[in-house]
Amino acid sequence: MGTLIEEIFSRKLGRTVQAGEIVLSDVDYIMSHDNTTPLAIKAWREIGKPIKDKNKIVIHFDHAYPAPNLAAAEAQKRIVDFMKAQDIQNFYHQGVCHQVMIEEGYVKPGYVIIGGDSHSNTYGAFGAFGTGFGSTEIGVAWVAGKTWFRVPETILVHIIGATKPGVYAKDVMIHIAGVMGMDGATYRSVEFAGPYIDALPMVERIIFSNMSTEIGAKCGLIAPDQTTIDYLQNHTRAQGPFDWIKPVNPRYERLIEIDASSLEPQVACHPDVDNVKPLAEVAGLPIDEVFIGTCTNGRYEDLEIAASLLKGRKVSRFTRLIVTPASTTIYQKALANGLIQVFMDAGATIGVVGCGACIGRHGGLLAPKERAFTTMNRNFIGRMGSPEAEIYLGSPAAAAATAIEGKIADPRKYLEG
């Protein structure tokens, strides 16, 4: 009985759990990456106890891999030494942690997954409770195999209508961030539901859960349905049976209704994710770098849309376009289907799979006074390098149109038919 998050914890604990309760729960997986694992190792050493279940630990190298400097190389060597000594098997360097977690089958409905990364909310798209933790807690969970949670109250974001051509899930989510604000869902679980979500493929559902972090949410959940199960069976290594977990007579703290059909392309403007404007209001703003990739929009379908605009066209002379597939699997498919050729012909630079330019340590940093248009999830000051640079966020189609013109551009004029 209850909201999706109450249902997840009720099943996990074998008793009815309600929002506001503090529970001690098993976790299914404990995820961390090259940036957050070193401090987790430090906490674990301080506790001085053995790892409870090494199979629950999943470690990714994605933030700065291959190492762009000596400090990163040394940190990664320390992590590798730790993994060898502790015989950690679940180690990946095949792309952004959240995408690889999905591809490799770690994400299933009803699972509880904690991650040393704020966008661990991503797993919510599959009806799993995913949430971001500090590094110390990752080390604590290695020892305990479980951790404490305050079961959150839930805000229902009910989305109706279908988007117009040229408007995508990214535009809808950016609009929601603008409506709710960066602290609009602090502590809360957000459930995304309604006819619009029901009709959406998984790759676009993921955007809502991923960016629920940007409105302060503890998690962003979507109830699994046939679309979810089909995706898990056909596109991931996850093994069934899958738990069709659903809200049952839920009591929501708040209801937000969004009509997707009324939206034009949206842009989150410098310097906050909730500084949202219709793209038309900022069209024409000169752009130095366009970056297509990340755990938000670096999937095959994102690259496919961008390539459809860029095919037979060139990137503007003094704008650099960087395309970074989110994972090796996505890269291979893009290569096999000619998308990489399209990007290269257009003058794009293809980045190494992983987080790339999104974390401002390699793969396309911004100089002072430069302005980027990206498919990322956040545009905090200094995120991509210089604190004097500006970051704008939008859909992969808007990013491709912007690369062609060298200034923020409406993708609809390049869409066929």
Place this chain on the structure above:
Amino acid sequence: MEKAATKNRAWKFGDNLNTDEIIPARYNITIVEKELAEHVFCEVYPEFAPNVKAGDVVVGGMNFGCGSSREHAPIAIKGSQVKCVIAGSYARIFYRNAINIGLPILESVEASREIQDGDEIDVDLATGEIRNLTQGKTYLAKPLPKFVLQIVQAGGIVNFLKNNDIEDLM
């Protein structure tokens, strides 16, 4: 109500106080409590660090500790030896980090609004009772759950786990 001798002072802060305002990122080169505490609130309330006394209370507004997930912010406040933080609400990761590093935090919108800078405050962490001796008002915050008190008493969850199992929390 004759506890005037405690003289625990309130230090008042506004809404949406972010982790960089609690401790600017340039000081996050250490995780030693005392060293961080020397710079805590240095830009938003420079008088705090040199004058704060053990047992004083930090009073924030809404969404206290928003911004980064860095653990340095609650560690810096804990290092100043205040008894606790009282705020209207906390940013999510700050809330967890504070409990896990052993900084007691209480939530009370009324107390957060009405307590003034310099008021004398007496707090009972186990019951959640906040007494404003200057204004003669009493507020009841949600008491800290037993498991949080245990973590706080151990000096943080890492220390707690050195001598206990996580099941001992509940």
